[in-house]
Amino acid sequence: MAVNPPNLECRMYEAKYPEVDMAVMIQVKNIADMGAYVSLLEYNNIEGMILFSELSRRRIRSVSSLIKVGRQEPVMVLRVDKEKGYIDLSKRRVSEEDIQACEERYNKSKLVHSIMRHVAETMQLDLEDLYIHVGWPLYRKYGHAFEAFKVIVTDPDSVLNSLTREVREIGPDGQEVTRVVPAMTEQVKDALVRNIRRRMTPQPLKIRADIEMKCFQYDGVLHIKEQGIHVLNAAIKACTEAIDLHKGKLTVKEAPRAVSERDDKLLAEHMAKLRADNEEVSGDEETEEEEDTGMGEIDLDNAGVTE
Known part of the structure:
Protein backbone atom coordinates (compact mmCIF):
# COMPACT_ATOMS: atom_id res chain seq x y z
CA MET A 1 0.00 0.00 0.00
CA ALA A 2 1.47 3.36 -1.06
CA VAL A 3 2.18 5.87 1.69
CA ASN A 4 1.44 9.49 0.89
CA PRO A 5 4.49 11.74 1.32
CA PRO A 6 4.22 14.42 4.02
CA ASN A 7 2.95 17.86 3.04
CA LEU A 8 5.88 20.24 2.66
CA GLU A 9 3.94 23.32 1.56
CA CYS A 10 2.95 25.88 4.17
CA ARG A 11 2.79 29.61 4.75
CA MET A 12 5.46 31.19 6.94
CA TYR A 13 3.12 32.84 9.43
CA GLU A 14 0.15 31.73 11.48
CA ALA A 15 -2.23 34.18 9.77
CA LYS A 16 -3.47 32.82 6.45
CA TYR A 17 -3.69 36.29 4.92
CA PRO A 18 -1.70 39.50 5.39
CA GLU A 19 -3.20 42.55 7.04
CA VAL A 20 -4.24 45.67 5.11
CA ASP A 21 -1.50 48.36 5.03
CA MET A 22 1.16 45.71 5.52
CA ALA A 23 4.17 45.42 3.20
CA VAL A 24 4.66 41.91 1.83
CA MET A 25 7.21 40.25 -0.42
CA ILE A 26 5.86 39.15 -3.81
CA GLN A 27 7.09 37.57 -7.01
CA VAL A 28 5.60 38.67 -10.33
CA LYS A 29 4.05 35.74 -12.19
CA ASN A 30 2.17 37.23 -15.13
CA ILE A 31 1.40 40.58 -16.78
CA ALA A 32 -2.25 40.85 -17.88
CA ASP A 33 -4.45 43.56 -19.44
CA MET A 34 -5.43 45.15 -16.12
CA GLY A 35 -2.26 44.61 -14.13
CA ALA A 36 0.19 42.05 -12.80
CA TYR A 37 -0.62 38.77 -11.09
CA VAL A 38 1.82 37.98 -8.29
CA SER A 39 2.52 35.33 -5.65
CA LEU A 40 2.80 36.29 -1.98
CA LEU A 41 5.99 34.46 -1.03
CA GLU A 42 5.40 34.57 2.73
CA TYR A 43 1.85 33.18 2.41
CA ASN A 44 2.48 29.95 0.51
CA ASN A 45 2.35 31.73 -2.85
CA ILE A 46 -1.32 32.70 -2.72
CA GLU A 47 -2.24 34.98 -5.60
CA GLY A 48 -2.56 38.74 -5.52
CA MET A 49 -2.89 41.47 -8.13
CA ILE A 50 -1.30 44.87 -8.73
CA LEU A 51 -3.39 47.09 -10.97
CA PHE A 52 -1.43 49.22 -13.42
CA SER A 53 -2.76 52.32 -11.63
CA GLU A 54 -0.94 51.12 -8.50
CA LEU A 55 2.46 50.71 -10.12
CA SER A 56 3.72 54.27 -9.91
CA ARG A 57 2.74 57.75 -8.72
CA ARG A 58 3.97 59.14 -12.03
CA ARG A 59 2.56 58.62 -15.48
CA ILE A 60 3.42 55.18 -16.79
CA ARG A 61 5.27 55.22 -20.09
CA SER A 62 6.53 51.65 -20.03
CA VAL A 63 5.07 48.92 -17.80
CA SER A 64 8.12 46.72 -18.39
CA SER A 65 10.36 49.33 -16.78
CA LEU A 66 8.31 49.17 -13.57
CA ILE A 67 7.50 45.49 -13.21
CA LYS A 68 8.92 42.32 -14.72
CA VAL A 69 7.96 38.67 -14.54
CA GLY A 70 10.10 36.83 -12.00
CA ARG A 71 11.07 39.92 -10.01
CA GLN A 72 10.74 39.80 -6.22
CA GLU A 73 9.96 43.01 -4.34
CA PRO A 74 7.92 44.42 -1.44
CA VAL A 75 4.46 45.87 -2.11
CA MET A 76 1.65 47.25 0.06
CA VAL A 77 -1.57 45.37 0.81
CA LEU A 78 -4.64 47.46 -0.13
CA ARG A 79 -7.56 45.04 0.25
CA VAL A 80 -8.05 41.43 1.36
CA ASP A 81 -11.24 39.49 0.54
CA LYS A 82 -10.79 36.29 2.54
CA GLU A 83 -14.02 34.74 1.24
CA LYS A 84 -13.14 35.14 -2.44
CA GLY A 85 -9.40 35.00 -1.93
CA TYR A 86 -8.77 38.34 -3.63
CA ILE A 87 -5.76 40.39 -2.54
CA ASP A 88 -5.18 43.83 -4.08
CA LEU A 89 -1.67 45.21 -3.83
CA SER A 90 0.15 48.44 -4.59
CA LYS A 91 3.71 49.16 -5.57
CA ARG A 92 3.43 52.95 -5.59
CA ARG A 93 2.22 53.21 -1.98
CA VAL A 94 5.09 51.33 -0.37
CA SER A 95 7.67 53.64 1.26
CA GLU A 96 11.41 53.17 1.61
CA GLU A 97 10.92 52.40 5.32
CA ASP A 98 8.28 49.79 4.42
CA ILE A 99 10.63 48.23 1.89
CA GLN A 100 13.50 47.98 4.34
CA ALA A 101 11.33 46.50 7.10
CA CYS A 102 9.71 44.02 4.70
CA GLU A 103 13.02 42.84 3.26
CA GLU A 104 14.49 42.40 6.74
CA ARG A 105 11.47 40.40 7.94
CA TYR A 106 11.35 38.31 4.77
CA ASN A 107 15.04 37.39 4.88
CA LYS A 108 14.67 36.18 8.46
CA SER A 109 11.43 34.33 7.70
CA LYS A 110 12.93 32.70 4.60
CA LEU A 111 15.81 31.27 6.63
CA VAL A 112 13.43 29.99 9.32
CA HIS A 113 11.20 28.45 6.64
CA SER A 114 14.13 26.79 4.91
CA ILE A 115 15.26 25.16 8.17
CA MET A 116 11.72 24.08 9.09
CA ARG A 117 11.08 22.61 5.65
CA HIS A 118 14.36 20.73 5.62
CA VAL A 119 13.62 19.18 9.02
CA ALA A 120 10.09 18.24 7.94
CA GLU A 121 11.38 16.65 4.76
CA THR A 122 14.22 14.66 6.35
CA MET A 123 12.10 13.53 9.32
CA GLN A 124 9.02 12.78 7.16
CA LEU A 125 6.80 15.29 8.96
CA ASP A 126 3.92 17.48 7.85
CA LEU A 127 5.39 21.00 7.57
CA GLU A 128 2.24 22.76 8.75
CA ASP A 129 2.04 20.47 11.79
CA LEU A 130 5.65 21.37 12.62
CA TYR A 131 4.76 25.05 12.33
CA ILE A 132 1.62 24.65 14.47
CA HIS A 133 3.49 23.07 17.38
CA VAL A 134 6.96 24.62 17.03
CA GLY A 135 7.31 27.50 14.55
CA TRP A 136 4.25 29.62 15.25
CA PRO A 137 4.46 29.34 19.06
CA LEU A 138 8.03 30.68 18.74
CA TYR A 139 6.77 33.55 16.57
CA ARG A 140 4.21 34.41 19.26
CA LYS A 141 6.68 34.22 22.15
CA TYR A 142 9.73 35.85 20.57
CA GLY A 143 8.13 38.19 18.03
CA HIS A 144 9.88 36.21 15.28
CA ALA A 145 11.03 32.60 15.23
CA PHE A 146 14.40 33.84 13.96
CA GLU A 147 15.05 35.39 17.39
CA ALA A 148 14.25 32.06 19.05
CA PHE A 149 16.57 30.23 16.64
CA LYS A 150 19.40 32.59 17.65
CA VAL A 151 18.98 31.45 21.25
CA ILE A 152 18.72 27.79 20.23
CA VAL A 153 22.23 27.95 18.74
CA THR A 154 23.71 28.11 22.26
CA ASP A 155 20.85 27.08 24.59
CA PRO A 156 18.25 24.90 22.83
CA ASP A 157 16.63 23.47 25.96
CA SER A 158 15.57 26.87 27.32
CA VAL A 159 13.56 27.46 24.14
CA LEU A 160 12.34 24.05 22.99
CA ASN A 161 11.61 22.29 26.30
CA SER A 162 8.76 24.71 27.02
CA LEU A 163 6.90 23.75 23.83
CA THR A 164 4.10 21.23 24.31
CA ARG A 165 1.13 19.77 22.51
CA GLU A 166 -2.07 18.07 23.62
CA VAL A 167 -2.87 14.49 22.59
CA ARG A 168 -6.09 12.61 23.16
CA GLU A 169 -5.97 9.03 24.36
CA ILE A 170 -8.35 6.39 25.65
CA GLY A 171 -7.81 5.92 29.37
CA PRO A 172 -8.00 2.67 31.39
CA ASP A 173 -11.68 3.29 32.00
CA GLY A 174 -12.40 3.58 28.29
CA GLN A 175 -12.92 7.33 28.47
CA GLU A 176 -11.04 9.79 26.25
CA VAL A 177 -8.48 11.85 28.13
CA THR A 178 -6.25 14.73 27.09
CA ARG A 179 -2.56 14.53 27.90
CA VAL A 180 0.14 17.22 27.53
CA VAL A 181 3.34 15.96 25.90
CA PRO A 182 6.46 17.60 24.42
CA ALA A 183 5.81 19.34 21.11
CA MET A 184 8.29 17.06 19.31
CA THR A 185 10.23 13.86 19.80
CA GLU A 186 13.88 13.93 20.83
CA GLN A 187 14.82 12.85 17.30
CA VAL A 188 12.99 15.80 15.73
CA LYS A 189 14.41 18.15 18.34
CA ASP A 190 17.96 16.97 17.61
CA ALA A 191 17.42 17.39 13.86
CA LEU A 192 16.05 20.91 14.35
CA VAL A 193 18.90 22.00 16.63
CA ARG A 194 21.49 20.50 14.29
CA ASN A 195 20.09 22.34 11.28
CA ILE A 196 19.75 25.63 13.15
CA ARG A 197 23.36 25.45 14.30
CA ARG A 198 24.58 24.55 10.82
CA ARG A 199 22.74 27.41 9.17
CA MET A 200 22.99 30.13 11.82
CA THR A 201 26.43 29.77 13.36
CA PRO A 202 28.48 32.73 12.04
CA GLN A 203 31.34 31.74 9.76
CA PRO A 204 34.81 33.33 9.95
CA LEU A 205 35.36 36.22 7.54
CA LYS A 206 38.60 37.83 6.47
CA ILE A 207 38.87 41.27 4.89
CA ARG A 208 41.90 41.99 2.71
CA ALA A 209 42.88 44.92 0.50
CA ASP A 210 45.78 45.25 -1.95
CA ILE A 211 47.01 48.81 -2.61
CA GLU A 212 49.95 50.30 -4.49
CA ASP A 264 54.67 39.92 -1.73
CA LYS A 265 55.42 37.03 -4.05
CA LEU A 266 55.66 34.60 -1.12
CA LEU A 267 52.32 35.87 0.22
CA ALA A 268 50.68 35.40 -3.18
CA GLU A 269 52.00 31.82 -3.38
CA HIS A 270 50.74 31.13 0.14
CA MET A 271 47.26 32.50 -0.67
CA ALA A 272 47.13 30.41 -3.86
CA LYS A 273 47.99 27.28 -1.88
CA LEU A 274 45.25 28.04 0.68
CA ARG A 275 42.69 28.47 -2.11
CA ALA A 276 43.74 25.19 -3.69
CA ASP A 277 43.49 23.39 -0.34
CA ASN A 278 40.01 24.81 0.23
CA GLU A 279 38.85 23.66 -3.20
CA GLU A 280 40.09 20.13 -2.52
CA VAL A 281 38.28 19.99 0.82
CA SER A 282 34.99 21.33 -0.56
CA GLY A 283 35.15 18.85 -3.43
CA ASP A 284 35.43 15.90 -1.04
CA GLU A 285 32.50 16.94 1.14
CA GLU A 286 29.10 15.38 0.71
CA THR A 287 26.42 17.82 -0.39
CA GLU A 288 23.18 18.28 1.48
CA GLU A 289 19.91 17.32 -0.18
CA GLU A 290 18.76 20.90 0.20
CA GLU A 291 20.73 23.85 -1.05
CA ASP A 292 22.40 25.58 1.88
CA THR A 293 21.80 29.26 1.41
CA GLY A 294 23.36 30.06 4.77
CA MET A 295 22.27 33.23 6.45
CA GLY A 296 22.01 35.14 3.22
CA GLU A 297 21.80 38.84 3.96
CA ILE A 298 20.97 38.39 7.61
CA ASP A 299 22.94 39.65 10.57
CA LEU A 300 22.36 37.51 13.65
CA ASP A 301 22.44 40.61 15.84
CA ASN A 302 21.00 43.31 13.61
CA ALA A 303 19.57 41.43 10.62
CA GLY A 304 21.18 43.93 8.29
CA VAL A 305 24.71 43.02 7.13
CA THR A 306 25.40 41.67 3.69
CA GLU A 307 26.74 38.35 2.71
Missing part, protein backbone atom coordinates in the same frame (compact mmCIF):
# COMPACT_ATOMS: atom_id res chain seq x y z
CA MET A 213 51.54 53.67 -3.58
CA LYS A 214 54.08 55.64 -5.63
CA CYS A 215 56.03 58.76 -4.71
CA PHE A 216 58.63 60.30 -7.04
CA GLN A 217 60.04 63.03 -4.81
CA TYR A 218 63.29 62.73 -2.85
CA ASP A 219 63.11 59.99 -0.18
CA GLY A 220 59.80 58.89 -1.71
CA VAL A 221 60.13 55.32 -0.48
CA LEU A 222 60.63 56.54 3.09
CA HIS A 223 57.54 58.78 2.84
CA ILE A 224 55.45 55.90 1.51
CA LYS A 225 56.62 53.63 4.30
CA GLU A 226 55.92 56.13 7.05
CA GLN A 227 52.62 57.37 5.66
CA GLY A 228 51.38 53.88 4.77
CA ILE A 229 52.09 52.49 8.23
CA HIS A 230 50.50 55.55 9.84
CA VAL A 231 47.31 55.15 7.76
CA LEU A 232 47.07 51.42 8.47
CA ASN A 233 47.50 51.96 12.21
CA ALA A 234 44.75 54.58 12.11
CA ALA A 235 42.50 52.14 10.23
CA ILE A 236 43.16 49.41 12.79
CA LYS A 237 42.30 51.82 15.60
CA ALA A 238 39.05 52.83 13.91
CA CYS A 239 38.10 49.18 13.27
CA THR A 240 38.85 48.30 16.90
CA GLU A 241 36.62 51.09 18.19
CA ALA A 242 33.81 50.13 15.81
CA ILE A 243 33.88 46.42 16.62
CA ASP A 244 34.03 47.13 20.36
CA LEU A 245 30.70 48.93 20.09
CA HIS A 246 29.17 45.70 18.77
CA LYS A 247 30.76 43.58 21.52
CA GLY A 248 33.31 42.15 19.13
CA LYS A 249 37.08 41.88 19.29
CA LEU A 250 39.88 42.81 16.93
CA THR A 251 43.21 41.05 17.22
CA VAL A 252 46.26 42.30 15.32
CA LYS A 253 48.02 39.16 14.09
CA GLU A 254 50.84 41.16 12.46
CA ALA A 255 51.47 44.88 12.78
CA PRO A 256 51.65 47.04 9.61
CA ARG A 257 55.03 46.85 7.96
CA ALA A 258 56.69 47.52 4.62
CA VAL A 259 57.26 44.47 2.43
CA SER A 260 59.51 43.79 -0.52
CA GLU A 261 58.53 42.27 -3.87
CA ARG A 262 59.87 38.95 -2.63
CA ASP A 263 57.65 39.10 0.46
Whole structure:
Protein backbone atom coordinates (compact mmCIF):
# COMPACT_ATOMS: atom_id res chain seq x y z
CA MET A 1 0.00 0.00 0.00
CA ALA A 2 1.47 3.36 -1.06
CA VAL A 3 2.18 5.87 1.69
CA ASN A 4 1.44 9.49 0.89
CA PRO A 5 4.49 11.74 1.32
CA PRO A 6 4.22 14.42 4.02
CA ASN A 7 2.95 17.86 3.04
CA LEU A 8 5.88 20.24 2.66
CA GLU A 9 3.94 23.32 1.56
CA CYS A 10 2.95 25.88 4.17
CA ARG A 11 2.79 29.61 4.75
CA MET A 12 5.46 31.19 6.94
CA TYR A 13 3.12 32.84 9.43
CA GLU A 14 0.15 31.73 11.48
CA ALA A 15 -2.23 34.18 9.77
CA LYS A 16 -3.47 32.82 6.45
CA TYR A 17 -3.69 36.29 4.92
CA PRO A 18 -1.70 39.50 5.39
CA GLU A 19 -3.20 42.55 7.04
CA VAL A 20 -4.24 45.67 5.11
CA ASP A 21 -1.50 48.36 5.03
CA MET A 22 1.16 45.71 5.52
CA ALA A 23 4.17 45.42 3.20
CA VAL A 24 4.66 41.91 1.83
CA MET A 25 7.21 40.25 -0.42
CA ILE A 26 5.86 39.15 -3.81
CA GLN A 27 7.09 37.57 -7.01
CA VAL A 28 5.60 38.67 -10.33
CA LYS A 29 4.05 35.74 -12.19
CA ASN A 30 2.17 37.23 -15.13
CA ILE A 31 1.40 40.58 -16.78
CA ALA A 32 -2.25 40.85 -17.88
CA ASP A 33 -4.45 43.56 -19.44
CA MET A 34 -5.43 45.15 -16.12
CA GLY A 35 -2.26 44.61 -14.13
CA ALA A 36 0.19 42.05 -12.80
CA TYR A 37 -0.62 38.77 -11.09
CA VAL A 38 1.82 37.98 -8.29
CA SER A 39 2.52 35.33 -5.65
CA LEU A 40 2.80 36.29 -1.98
CA LEU A 41 5.99 34.46 -1.03
CA GLU A 42 5.40 34.57 2.73
CA TYR A 43 1.85 33.18 2.41
CA ASN A 44 2.48 29.95 0.51
CA ASN A 45 2.35 31.73 -2.85
CA ILE A 46 -1.32 32.70 -2.72
CA GLU A 47 -2.24 34.98 -5.60
CA GLY A 48 -2.56 38.74 -5.52
CA MET A 49 -2.89 41.47 -8.13
CA ILE A 50 -1.30 44.87 -8.73
CA LEU A 51 -3.39 47.09 -10.97
CA PHE A 52 -1.43 49.22 -13.42
CA SER A 53 -2.76 52.32 -11.63
CA GLU A 54 -0.94 51.12 -8.50
CA LEU A 55 2.46 50.71 -10.12
CA SER A 56 3.72 54.27 -9.91
CA ARG A 57 2.74 57.75 -8.72
CA ARG A 58 3.97 59.14 -12.03
CA ARG A 59 2.56 58.62 -15.48
CA ILE A 60 3.42 55.18 -16.79
CA ARG A 61 5.27 55.22 -20.09
CA SER A 62 6.53 51.65 -20.03
CA VAL A 63 5.07 48.92 -17.80
CA SER A 64 8.12 46.72 -18.39
CA SER A 65 10.36 49.33 -16.78
CA LEU A 66 8.31 49.17 -13.57
CA ILE A 67 7.50 45.49 -13.21
CA LYS A 68 8.92 42.32 -14.72
CA VAL A 69 7.96 38.67 -14.54
CA GLY A 70 10.10 36.83 -12.00
CA ARG A 71 11.07 39.92 -10.01
CA GLN A 72 10.74 39.80 -6.22
CA GLU A 73 9.96 43.01 -4.34
CA PRO A 74 7.92 44.42 -1.44
CA VAL A 75 4.46 45.87 -2.11
CA MET A 76 1.65 47.25 0.06
CA VAL A 77 -1.57 45.37 0.81
CA LEU A 78 -4.64 47.46 -0.13
CA ARG A 79 -7.56 45.04 0.25
CA VAL A 80 -8.05 41.43 1.36
CA ASP A 81 -11.24 39.49 0.54
CA LYS A 82 -10.79 36.29 2.54
CA GLU A 83 -14.02 34.74 1.24
CA LYS A 84 -13.14 35.14 -2.44
CA GLY A 85 -9.40 35.00 -1.93
CA TYR A 86 -8.77 38.34 -3.63
CA ILE A 87 -5.76 40.39 -2.54
CA ASP A 88 -5.18 43.83 -4.08
CA LEU A 89 -1.67 45.21 -3.83
CA SER A 90 0.15 48.44 -4.59
CA LYS A 91 3.71 49.16 -5.57
CA ARG A 92 3.43 52.95 -5.59
CA ARG A 93 2.22 53.21 -1.98
CA VAL A 94 5.09 51.33 -0.37
CA SER A 95 7.67 53.64 1.26
CA GLU A 96 11.41 53.17 1.61
CA GLU A 97 10.92 52.40 5.32
CA ASP A 98 8.28 49.79 4.42
CA ILE A 99 10.63 48.23 1.89
CA GLN A 100 13.50 47.98 4.34
CA ALA A 101 11.33 46.50 7.10
CA CYS A 102 9.71 44.02 4.70
CA GLU A 103 13.02 42.84 3.26
CA GLU A 104 14.49 42.40 6.74
CA ARG A 105 11.47 40.40 7.94
CA TYR A 106 11.35 38.31 4.77
CA ASN A 107 15.04 37.39 4.88
CA LYS A 108 14.67 36.18 8.46
CA SER A 109 11.43 34.33 7.70
CA LYS A 110 12.93 32.70 4.60
CA LEU A 111 15.81 31.27 6.63
CA VAL A 112 13.43 29.99 9.32
CA HIS A 113 11.20 28.45 6.64
CA SER A 114 14.13 26.79 4.91
CA ILE A 115 15.26 25.16 8.17
CA MET A 116 11.72 24.08 9.09
CA ARG A 117 11.08 22.61 5.65
CA HIS A 118 14.36 20.73 5.62
CA VAL A 119 13.62 19.18 9.02
CA ALA A 120 10.09 18.24 7.94
CA GLU A 121 11.38 16.65 4.76
CA THR A 122 14.22 14.66 6.35
CA MET A 123 12.10 13.53 9.32
CA GLN A 124 9.02 12.78 7.16
CA LEU A 125 6.80 15.29 8.96
CA ASP A 126 3.92 17.48 7.85
CA LEU A 127 5.39 21.00 7.57
CA GLU A 128 2.24 22.76 8.75
CA ASP A 129 2.04 20.47 11.79
CA LEU A 130 5.65 21.37 12.62
CA TYR A 131 4.76 25.05 12.33
CA ILE A 132 1.62 24.65 14.47
CA HIS A 133 3.49 23.07 17.38
CA VAL A 134 6.96 24.62 17.03
CA GLY A 135 7.31 27.50 14.55
CA TRP A 136 4.25 29.62 15.25
CA PRO A 137 4.46 29.34 19.06
CA LEU A 138 8.03 30.68 18.74
CA TYR A 139 6.77 33.55 16.57
CA ARG A 140 4.21 34.41 19.26
CA LYS A 141 6.68 34.22 22.15
CA TYR A 142 9.73 35.85 20.57
CA GLY A 143 8.13 38.19 18.03
CA HIS A 144 9.88 36.21 15.28
CA ALA A 145 11.03 32.60 15.23
CA PHE A 146 14.40 33.84 13.96
CA GLU A 147 15.05 35.39 17.39
CA ALA A 148 14.25 32.06 19.05
CA PHE A 149 16.57 30.23 16.64
CA LYS A 150 19.40 32.59 17.65
CA VAL A 151 18.98 31.45 21.25
CA ILE A 152 18.72 27.79 20.23
CA VAL A 153 22.23 27.95 18.74
CA THR A 154 23.71 28.11 22.26
CA ASP A 155 20.85 27.08 24.59
CA PRO A 156 18.25 24.90 22.83
CA ASP A 157 16.63 23.47 25.96
CA SER A 158 15.57 26.87 27.32
CA VAL A 159 13.56 27.46 24.14
CA LEU A 160 12.34 24.05 22.99
CA ASN A 161 11.61 22.29 26.30
CA SER A 162 8.76 24.71 27.02
CA LEU A 163 6.90 23.75 23.83
CA THR A 164 4.10 21.23 24.31
CA ARG A 165 1.13 19.77 22.51
CA GLU A 166 -2.07 18.07 23.62
CA VAL A 167 -2.87 14.49 22.59
CA ARG A 168 -6.09 12.61 23.16
CA GLU A 169 -5.97 9.03 24.36
CA ILE A 170 -8.35 6.39 25.65
CA GLY A 171 -7.81 5.92 29.37
CA PRO A 172 -8.00 2.67 31.39
CA ASP A 173 -11.68 3.29 32.00
CA GLY A 174 -12.40 3.58 28.29
CA GLN A 175 -12.92 7.33 28.47
CA GLU A 176 -11.04 9.79 26.25
CA VAL A 177 -8.48 11.85 28.13
CA THR A 178 -6.25 14.73 27.09
CA ARG A 179 -2.56 14.53 27.90
CA VAL A 180 0.14 17.22 27.53
CA VAL A 181 3.34 15.96 25.90
CA PRO A 182 6.46 17.60 24.42
CA ALA A 183 5.81 19.34 21.11
CA MET A 184 8.29 17.06 19.31
CA THR A 185 10.23 13.86 19.80
CA GLU A 186 13.88 13.93 20.83
CA GLN A 187 14.82 12.85 17.30
CA VAL A 188 12.99 15.80 15.73
CA LYS A 189 14.41 18.15 18.34
CA ASP A 190 17.96 16.97 17.61
CA ALA A 191 17.42 17.39 13.86
CA LEU A 192 16.05 20.91 14.35
CA VAL A 193 18.90 22.00 16.63
CA ARG A 194 21.49 20.50 14.29
CA ASN A 195 20.09 22.34 11.28
CA ILE A 196 19.75 25.63 13.15
CA ARG A 197 23.36 25.45 14.30
CA ARG A 198 24.58 24.55 10.82
CA ARG A 199 22.74 27.41 9.17
CA MET A 200 22.99 30.13 11.82
CA THR A 201 26.43 29.77 13.36
CA PRO A 202 28.48 32.73 12.04
CA GLN A 203 31.34 31.74 9.76
CA PRO A 204 34.81 33.33 9.95
CA LEU A 205 35.36 36.22 7.54
CA LYS A 206 38.60 37.83 6.47
CA ILE A 207 38.87 41.27 4.89
CA ARG A 208 41.90 41.99 2.71
CA ALA A 209 42.88 44.92 0.50
CA ASP A 210 45.78 45.25 -1.95
CA ILE A 211 47.01 48.81 -2.61
CA GLU A 212 49.95 50.30 -4.49
CA MET A 213 51.54 53.67 -3.58
CA LYS A 214 54.08 55.64 -5.63
CA CYS A 215 56.03 58.76 -4.71
CA PHE A 216 58.63 60.30 -7.04
CA GLN A 217 60.04 63.03 -4.81
CA TYR A 218 63.29 62.73 -2.85
CA ASP A 219 63.11 59.99 -0.18
CA GLY A 220 59.80 58.89 -1.71
CA VAL A 221 60.13 55.32 -0.48
CA LEU A 222 60.63 56.54 3.09
CA HIS A 223 57.54 58.78 2.84
CA ILE A 224 55.45 55.90 1.51
CA LYS A 225 56.62 53.63 4.30
CA GLU A 226 55.92 56.13 7.05
CA GLN A 227 52.62 57.37 5.66
CA GLY A 228 51.38 53.88 4.77
CA ILE A 229 52.09 52.49 8.23
CA HIS A 230 50.50 55.55 9.84
CA VAL A 231 47.31 55.15 7.76
CA LEU A 232 47.07 51.42 8.47
CA ASN A 233 47.50 51.96 12.21
CA ALA A 234 44.75 54.58 12.11
CA ALA A 235 42.50 52.14 10.23
CA ILE A 236 43.16 49.41 12.79
CA LYS A 237 42.30 51.82 15.60
CA ALA A 238 39.05 52.83 13.91
CA CYS A 239 38.10 49.18 13.27
CA THR A 240 38.85 48.30 16.90
CA GLU A 241 36.62 51.09 18.19
CA ALA A 242 33.81 50.13 15.81
CA ILE A 243 33.88 46.42 16.62
CA ASP A 244 34.03 47.13 20.36
CA LEU A 245 30.70 48.93 20.09
CA HIS A 246 29.17 45.70 18.77
CA LYS A 247 30.76 43.58 21.52
CA GLY A 248 33.31 42.15 19.13
CA LYS A 249 37.08 41.88 19.29
CA LEU A 250 39.88 42.81 16.93
CA THR A 251 43.21 41.05 17.22
CA VAL A 252 46.26 42.30 15.32
CA LYS A 253 48.02 39.16 14.09
CA GLU A 254 50.84 41.16 12.46
CA ALA A 255 51.47 44.88 12.78
CA PRO A 256 51.65 47.04 9.61
CA ARG A 257 55.03 46.85 7.96
CA ALA A 258 56.69 47.52 4.62
CA VAL A 259 57.26 44.47 2.43
CA SER A 260 59.51 43.79 -0.52
CA GLU A 261 58.53 42.27 -3.87
CA ARG A 262 59.87 38.95 -2.63
CA ASP A 263 57.65 39.10 0.46
CA ASP A 264 54.67 39.92 -1.73
CA LYS A 265 55.42 37.03 -4.05
CA LEU A 266 55.66 34.60 -1.12
CA LEU A 267 52.32 35.87 0.22
CA ALA A 268 50.68 35.40 -3.18
CA GLU A 269 52.00 31.82 -3.38
CA HIS A 270 50.74 31.13 0.14
CA MET A 271 47.26 32.50 -0.67
CA ALA A 272 47.13 30.41 -3.86
CA LYS A 273 47.99 27.28 -1.88
CA LEU A 274 45.25 28.04 0.68
CA ARG A 275 42.69 28.47 -2.11
CA ALA A 276 43.74 25.19 -3.69
CA ASP A 277 43.49 23.39 -0.34
CA ASN A 278 40.01 24.81 0.23
CA GLU A 279 38.85 23.66 -3.20
CA GLU A 280 40.09 20.13 -2.52
CA VAL A 281 38.28 19.99 0.82
CA SER A 282 34.99 21.33 -0.56
CA GLY A 283 35.15 18.85 -3.43
CA ASP A 284 35.43 15.90 -1.04
CA GLU A 285 32.50 16.94 1.14
CA GLU A 286 29.10 15.38 0.71
CA THR A 287 26.42 17.82 -0.39
CA GLU A 288 23.18 18.28 1.48
CA GLU A 289 19.91 17.32 -0.18
CA GLU A 290 18.76 20.90 0.20
CA GLU A 291 20.73 23.85 -1.05
CA ASP A 292 22.40 25.58 1.88
CA THR A 293 21.80 29.26 1.41
CA GLY A 294 23.36 30.06 4.77
CA MET A 295 22.27 33.23 6.45
CA GLY A 296 22.01 35.14 3.22
CA GLU A 297 21.80 38.84 3.96
CA ILE A 298 20.97 38.39 7.61
CA ASP A 299 22.94 39.65 10.57
CA LEU A 300 22.36 37.51 13.65
CA ASP A 301 22.44 40.61 15.84
CA ASN A 302 21.00 43.31 13.61
CA ALA A 303 19.57 41.43 10.62
CA GLY A 304 21.18 43.93 8.29
CA VAL A 305 24.71 43.02 7.13
CA THR A 306 25.40 41.67 3.69
CA GLU A 307 26.74 38.35 2.71
